[in-house]
Amino acid sequence: xxxxxxxxxxxxxxxxxxxxxxxxxxxxxxxxxxxxxxxxxxxxxxxxxxxxxxxxxxxxxxxxxxxxxxxxxxxxxxxxxxxxxxxxxxxxxxxxxxxxxxxxxxxxxxxxxxxxxxxxxxxxxxxxxxxxxxxxxxxxxxxxxxxxxxxxxxxxxxxxxxxxxxxxxxxxxxxxxxxxxxxxxxxxxxxxxxxxxxxxxxxxxxxxxxxxxxxxxxxxxxxxxxxxxxxxxxxxxxxxxxxxxxxxxxxxxxxxxxxxxxxxxxxxxxxxxxxxxxxxxxxxxxxxxxxxxxxxxxxxxxxxxxxxxxxxxxxxxxxxxxxxxxxxxxxxxxxxxxxxxxxxxxxxxxxxxxxxxxxxxxxxxxxxxxxxxxxxxxxxxxxxxxxxxxxxxxxxxxxxxxxxxxxxxxxxxxxxxxxxxxxxxxxxxxxxxxxxxxxxxxxxxxxxxxxxxxxxxxxxxxxxxxxxxxxxxxxxxxxxxxxxxxxxxxxxxxxxxxxxxxxxxxxxxxxxxxxxxxxxxxxxxxxxxxxxxxxxxxxxxxxxxxxxxxxxxxxxxxxxxxxxxxxxxxxxxxxxxxxxxxxxxxxxxxxxxxxxxxxxxxxxxxxxxxxxxxxxxxxxxxxxxxxxxxxxxxxxxxxxxxxxxxxxxxxxxxxxxxxxxxxxxxxxxxxxxxxxxxxxxxxxxxxxxxxxxxxxxxxxxxxxxxxxxxxxxxxxxxxxxxxx
Amino acid sequence: xxxxxxxxxxxxxxxxxxxxxxxxxxxxxxxxxxxxxxxxxxxxxxxxxxxxxxxxxxxxxxxxxxxxxxxxxxxxxxxxxxxxxxxxxxxxxxxxxxxxxxxxxxxxxxxxxxxxxxxxxxxxxxxxxxxxxxxxxxxxxxxxxxxxxxxxx
Numbered sequence: 036x037x038x039x040x041x042x043x044x045x046x047x048x049x050x051x052x053x054x055x056x057x058x059x060x061x062x063x064x065x066x067x068x069x070x071x072x073x074x075x076x077x078x079x080x081x082x083x084x085x086x087x088x089x090x091x092x093x094x095x096x097x098x099x100x101x102x103x104x105x106x107x108x109x110x111x112x113x114x115x116x117x118x119x120x121x122x123x124x125x126x127x128x129x130x131x132x133x134x135x136x137x138x139x140x141x142x143x144x145x146x147x148x149x150x151x152x153x154x155x156x157x158x159x160x161x162x163x164x165x166x167x168x169x170x171x172x173x174x175x176x177x178x179x180x181x182x183x184x185x186x187x188x189x190x191x192x193x194x195x196x197x198x199x200x201x202x203x204x205x206x207x208x209x210x211x212x213x214x215x216x217x218x219x220x221x222x223x224x225x226x227x228x229x230x231x232x233x234x235x236x237x238x239x240x241x242x243x244x245x246x247x248x249x250x251x252x253x254x255x256x257x258x259x260x261x262x263x264x265x266x267x268x269x270x271x272x273x274x275x276x277x278x279x280x281x282x283x284x285x286x287x288x289x290x291x292x293x294x295x296x297x298x299x300x301x302x303x304x305x306x307x308x309x310x311x312x313x314x315x316x317x318x319x320x321x322x323x324x325x326x327x328x329x330x331x332x333x334x335x336x337x338x339x340x341x342x343x344x345x346x347x348x349x350x351x352x353x354x355x356x357x358x359x360x361x362x363x364x365x366x367x368x369x370x371x372x373x374x375x376x377x378x379x380x381x382x383x384x385x386x387x388x389x390x391x392x393x394x395x396x397x398x399x400x401x402x403x404x405x406x407x408x409x410x411x412x413x414x415x416x417x418x419x420x421x422x423x424x425x426x427x428x429x430x431x432x433x434x435x436x437x438x439x440x441x442x443x444x445x446x447x448x449x450x451x452x453x454x455x456x457x458x459x460x461x462x463x464x465x466x467x468x469x470x471x472x473x474x475x476x477x478x479x480x481x482x483x484x485x486x487x488x489x490x491x492x493x494x495x496x497x498x499x500x501x502x503x504x505x506x507x508x509x510x511x512x513x514x515x516x517x518x519x520x521x522x523x524x525x526x527x528x529x530x531x532x533x534x535x536x537x538x539x540x541x542x543x544x545x546x547x548x549x550x551x552x553x554x555x556x557x558x559x560x561x562x563x564x565x566x567x568x569x570x571x572x573x574x575x576x577x578x579x580x581x582x583x584x585x586x587x588x589x590x591x592x593x594x595x596x597x598x599x600x601x602x603x604x605x606x607x608x609x610x611x612x613x614x615x616x617x618x619x620x621x622x623x624x625x626x627x628x629x630x631x632x633x634x635x636x637x638x639x640x641x642x643x644x645x646x647x648x649x650x651x652x653x654x655x656x657x658x659x660x661x662x663x664x665x666x667x668x669x670x671x672x673x674x675x676x677x678x679x680x681x682x683x684x685x686x687x688x689x690x691x692x693x694x695x696x697x698x699x700x701x702x703x704x705x706x707x708x709x710x711x712x713x714x715x716x717x718x719x720x721x722x723x724x725x726x727x728x729x730x731x732x733x734x735x736x737x738x739x740x741x742x743x744x745x746x747x748x749x750x751x752x753x754x755x756x757x758x759x
Numbered sequence: 760x761x762x763x764x765x766x767x768x769x770x771x772x773x774x775x776x777x778x779x780x781x782x783x784x785x786x787x788x789x790x791x792x793x794x795x796x797x798x799x800x801x802x803x804x805x806x807x808x809x810x811x812x813x814x815x816x817x818x819x820x821x822x823x824x825x826x827x828x829x830x831x832x833x834x835x836x837x838x839x840x841x842x843x844x845x846x847x848x849x850x851x852x853x854x855x856x857x858x859x860x861x862x863x864x865x866x867x868x869x870x871x872x873x874x875x876x877x878x879x880x881x882x883x884x885x886x887x888x889x890x891x892x893x894x895x896x897x898x899x900x901x902x903x904x905x906x907x908x909x910x911x912x
Contacts, residue, residue, distance in 0.1 A: 100857025100894050230853040237858035238849045240793015240833030244859060247792040255787070280776060307775070309783040382797050382805060382893040383859045431795070431859030432893045463798040663853060667896070671856055674895030697802040697891060706884035708897035 082115060082159045088183055088197035090117045095127045095134040096144045097403050098233070099433030100671075101726040102664035103144050105232050107152055109660060113224040114156030114217060116180040117196065124232045129405035129425035137427075139403040140438050140540070142627035142724025145660065149722050154211040161209050166202040167194050182223065219658060228663035233429060243429045245401035246460055248388040253456040254283055255308035256449050257315045260300040260469055262691035264536055265292055266325035267299040275317035276303050281310030284453055285318075294537040295471070297415050297444045304453050308460055327535025328690035332375075332475075335687075338532045339477045339498045343371070347496055347528030349504070352514035355524035357483075360492035364483030368563045371479045372552040373751040375684035376472040378700055379541055383431020384466045387446035390456035391416065396423045400443050401430040408440030412447045423447075434675075435540035439471050467700055468692040471539030472685050474500055474510040478552045483524070488564030490575055492524040495552075500538070501531035509544045510534070515589040516549055517596075517625060518557075518575055520582035536687060542675060543727035546626035550731025551680070551738070551752065554622035558739045559748065568621050568739065569604050573597060591625050595654045598716045599623060599632040602652035606714055607634035616640055617647075618743025622735035629728030630654040630716075633673060633736040635709075639745045642759040644681075646709040646737065649673055651729055656722040659715050668725040670711040676733035678703035682753050762822050766791070767835025777823035782806045784822045785832060793833035793862050797891070804890030807863040808832050814870040816889075833862035841907075842869045848907035856894035864890050868904050877908050 083091040092111050098104040108124045127134050136147060160180055167185035168175040171192060179186050186193045219225070236243050261267070268287045276285040282305045290299035301320055305311035342348075361367055388399040396418055402408055405425045413420040430437055446459040461469070476499040483492035500507040514527045541547060561571035579594025600623050604610075609619060616638050623632035631654075636647045651669050659665045682701040686693045694700040738749040741758070749757060761774045766789065773788040780799075785791040785808070794817055797805030801816040808817045809831040836842030845868050855861045864887070871878055871886035878886065883904055892900065902912040 100855075102856070228853075230850070231855055231858070233858060234850050234853060234855065237855045237861050238833075238846045238865060239837060240791070240862050242792050244795075246786075246796060249790075249792075307779070307783060307787050309776070309779045309787075313776075313778075380893060381859075382795075382803065382857070382891065384796065430857060432857045434893075460796070463800065463802075667853075667856055667899070670898055671894045671896065674897065675893075678895065696800060697798055698800075702891045702893060703895055703897070704889075704891065705887040705897045705900065708895060710898060 082111060082155065084196050084200035086197045086200070088121060088195050090115070090122045090196070091125055092122055093125045093127045095137050096148070097137065097139040097405070097427045097430060098126065099139045099403055099430040099437065101139060101433070101668060102231060102661060103139065105229055106661045106664055107144065107148055108232070109224050109229055110149060110152040111156040113222055114153045115159045116182055118182045119224050119229060121183060126427050126429070129409065129427055131406055137405060139433055140435065142629070142727040145722055145724045146628060153216050154214055157214040157216055158208050158211050161214060162203040162206050163196055163199045165206050166199040170194070170202070225658060225660050226662070229661055244383055244431050245386045245388065245399065245428045246383060246458070248399040248428060248458065250388060250390055250456040253388065253458055254304045254306060254453065255311050256302055256304045256446070256457045256459045257308070257311045257462070258288070258300050258302045258445050258449070258459060259315055259318065259320060260298050260465070261322040261325070262468065263322065263325045263328045264294055264690070265298055266328070267323040268301060269321040269323040271301055271318055271320045273301075273318070276314035279305070279310055279314035279317065281306045282314045285314060286452070288448065295439050295441055296411060297448050298441070302449050304449060304457060308458075312462070325690065330535050330690050331688050332686040335475070335532065342498045342530040342532065343477060343479050343496060345530070348530045349528070351512065351527040351529055352519070353526045354519070357492045357494045357524045357526040360524035361481060361483045361494070364491055365486040366484040366563055367481060368484070368560050369479075369481045370556055370559055370750060371477065372555065373475070373477045374548045374551060375475045375686070375752060376536070377541065377679050377683045378467050378470040378472055378685050378694070379434045379436035380467065380697070380700060380702065381430070381432030381434060381436050384461045384463055385436075385442040386458065386460040387443045388456065388458040389446040389450040391447060391451040394418055394422055396447055397426075398423065398443060398447060399426045399428055400440070401428050401437060402440055402443060403430065403433045403435070403437040404440070408443040411440055411444045415444050416447055416451050434542045435544060436470065439539055463697070464695040467695050469537070470685070471508070471537045473541035473544070473547065474507060474534070474538040476500070476510065476548065480552070480556045482556070482560045484560065484564050488566055490518065490522050490560065493518055493522050494526045494528070496528045496530065498530050500534035502533050506531065507534045508538045509540050510538055512545060512549065513589055515583060515591070516553055517591055520591070521575055521577065521593065535690070542672065543626050543730040546624065546727075546731040547676070550622065550624035550626070551734035554624060554732060554735030555738050555750070558620070558735070558742065567610070569600065569609050572600055572621070572623060576600070588628065592630070595630045595718055595720070596623055596625060596632070598718065599630050599652040599654050602714055602716050603632040603634050603650050606652065606712065607636070607650040609634060616744055618740045618745070620736045620738065620740025620743055622732040622739060624731040625728075626731050627728045628655070628723035629725065631729045631732050633729070633732040635736045635740040637737065637740040637744055639741060639758055644741065644754070644758055646677065646707070649709050649711040650714070651711060652714045652716055653725070653729060654716040654718050655725055655728070656720040657717060658722040660722065665715065665725050666713045669713045669729040672727065672729035673711050673733045674703055674708055676730045677737060680734040680737055680752055680754060681707075682755070684753050762825070764822070764825060764830055765827070766830045767832060768838065773822070775822060778821050780818050781808065781820045781822050781825055781830070782817035785817065791832055791834050795859055795862055797860070803860070804867060805860050805863040807866040807890065809836070809866060809870060812870065812873060814867050833865060836866060836869050839869070841872045845869045845872060845903070845907045848903040852899050852903045852906060854896050854899040854903050856896055860890060860892045864892065864900055868900070868907070871904065872908055877910060878904065
């Protein structure tokens with residue numbers, strides 16, 4: 036039996052056992068590649084049980100700090116019915132044929148995997164019961180489990196999972212759709228707080244991350260790219276670099292034109308990273324002229340102002356008749372908002388280790404999204420995708436930056452070129468200057484109110500980046516942002532200008548900025564309507580109902596938002612009397628299927644802002660899998676948002692990024708981090724992800740609190756010295 | 760050239776250029792990868808180690824300046840009573856998210872608690888402000904330092 040691969044042609048499930056997989060027994064409930072059954076493609080994970088009862092659960096999704104390496108295995112362990120303390124977790128290799136989607140992005144892992152991974156666990160439990168019932172000659176229905184054991188109540192017999200796993204692995208798994216899952220009330224693991232599975236290694240400095248990878252014969256590399264994105268090398272004298280002790284090679288990389296692929300540059304490969312870095316610093320690279328060399332933030336701002344005055348290029352959505360409604364309004368409110376480009380600034384600079392040998396490519400990558408990386412590497416190195424193996428290592432931060440695999444193809448290319456394993460490591464300057472930035476944009480709002488202060492019209496002229504109908508990456512807008520469908524007359528107009536800088540998703544892409552502008556302007560409208568900001572939002576949300584079509588990502592449930600708004604108002608003591616110079620601000624926003632409301636209490640004294648406390652309420656469905664982990668994600672998202680709102684902006688001059696590190700693109704520090712009190716509102720909806728949705732409401736909650744404290748309305752980020 | 764260093768109580772030697780920052784000597788020449796690279800400019804604190812118990816940024820400390828000072832890294836800080844207590848508190852409170860900065864945080868916190876066994880919030884702010892956490896685990900870092908010093912959060 037060991038090592039055999041069994042296929043059940045009717046259910047197309049693959050069951051693997053064996054020594055080949057590490058000595059333990061493997062129950063692998065994966066779908067075979069071409070024979071995938073429609074509708075249950077998410078059913079794919081590994082459970083291994085050793086004869087001594089040790090359970091190994093493979094975690095399929097990359098770990099970037101979102102805690103998925105703990106929470107998803109908890110889901111399997113729950114339905115498998117084992118002691119969490121008996122479980123060790125292994126990070127999966129990148130293999131969509133076995134694991135399906137392996138992406139740390141869009142806060143989608145919980146949403147997409149929760150049900151399927153419960154069934155993976157339940158399938159294992161059913162097999163173990165089948166093995167026990169066969170051995171005892173009793174009906175499976177008369178057997179039950181308790182953590183790690185199958186029991187036959189009538190005879191009082193019990194067998195440990197470790198004693199059954201060998202037999203169980205040889206049995207045909209039941210159709211996962213037929214399995215009965217646990218009643219959530221009986222959960223022992225899900226809903227309890229469990230610590231990070233890598234906690235011991237993290238706190239004692241054991242190797243875990245991309246830059247910790249060591250491969251025999253490995254060389255270290257640096258790669259210098261043009262400050263103007265995509266410019267070619269015009270000329271360079273490589274001899275000073277080659278003269279540095281330890282340097283093995285220095286060479287020009289021709290590269291391509293796609294900003295997310297292998298770009299032109301100069302590589303240095305050495306026997307230590309410091310030698311490669313020192314050598315790189317000796318280079319005087321002349322970069323070729325490039326069409327985007329004149330672009331600048333000042334130029335973008337001037338163009339945006341022109342576009343704002345001109346008729347919009349197109350309309351994304353128009354409900355009712357906004358122009359007529361504004362004409363008939365008792366009061367019209369207008370305001371313009373802006374936000375800058377920002378960088379991800381993962382603390383672990385981009386890096387990747389690659390070994391290209393005999394037409395095979397082996398990669399150790401801190402990536403959130405390995406499959407596009409595999410395709411990019413295969414295309415660039417001219418090898419078949421099957422020749423590329425990608426090991427997933429713990430990422431020192433994701434935030435969306437590692438959805439793009441530019442550093443992966445660079446490492447693979449350099450290894451192919453020098454014929455040895457290579458670890459490419461960027462400097463902090465490389466990281467800030469060659470990010471895929473959260474794009475900046477401008478919003479010009481007009482709202483109409485009736486005599487009772489009710490919202491009758493909402494218009495936003497969104498000025499962003501792109502060409503024609505095409506937005507630059509992550510520079511678009513979904514036209515169904517609330518109050519869409521809650522107000523009769525609603526219009527989103529768009530104008531765009533071209534951009535020659537790399538952009539991409541950053542934590543709660545789009546929404547991280549829409550939350551700021553929409554929820555700040557909503558405060559202005561509430562003020563114009565002479566209403567309390569929470570009361571105005573309650574009225575606007577109205578009766579609990581679904582706006583849009585059920586099951587669509589852009590549908591919005593007013594009752595769920597009302598639930599978190601009411602909860603955060605209660606917990607923060609909304610409406611209480613505050614000393615002069617102190618204020619409370621509120622905001623609520625829906626994104627990534629999560630509803631989050633935030634209140635902040637701030638004071639401003641002599642221009643110095645202090646955030647005293649933050650309250651957050653989130654509705655992400657019926658089940659919080661790992662409560663302490665969930666709390667961390669909400670706290671981290673909100674502090675991340677405070678960090679960008681206070682300090683961060685990327686600007687361009689002469690086609691290049693001006694900022695280069697933490698001095699000019701600061702991160703929040705200890706002394707400025709307020710306490711964040713987190714509350715969850717449980718609702719009867721499927722559990723959804725938490726890596727992102729708490730970010731979008733935070734910037735507006737902060738700016739609305741500043742207004743409440745000072746009367747100063749922040750309409751452009753970062754706040755910087757605007758309070759001085 | 761060859762440098763002889765005392766690291767976590769052991770004598771180690773490394774044949775590297777004298778201007779090589781201690782960070783890279785630890786990570787590449789000596790295989791101690793727990794100390795992390797974040798910026799190379801002493802702006803983030805990810806590379807914090809102790810020289811004779813004093814926290815320094817290894818990314819800007821050339822190996823030729825270390826001399827006979829005892830180097831303590833995240834791999835060895837648990838050998839001290841304070842370091843072990845800090846690591847235990849970090850685990851009890853489950854501080855990390857991505858975890859990349861935490862070696863540096865633990866080194867700074869251990870140095871703080873060695874100098875001030877019962878730090879105030881202001882002491883914590885001052886001692887920890889040089890250590891960035893991109894995931895912003897600051898709330899739990901503060902709680903862990905309080906716990907390790909036997910104070911209520």
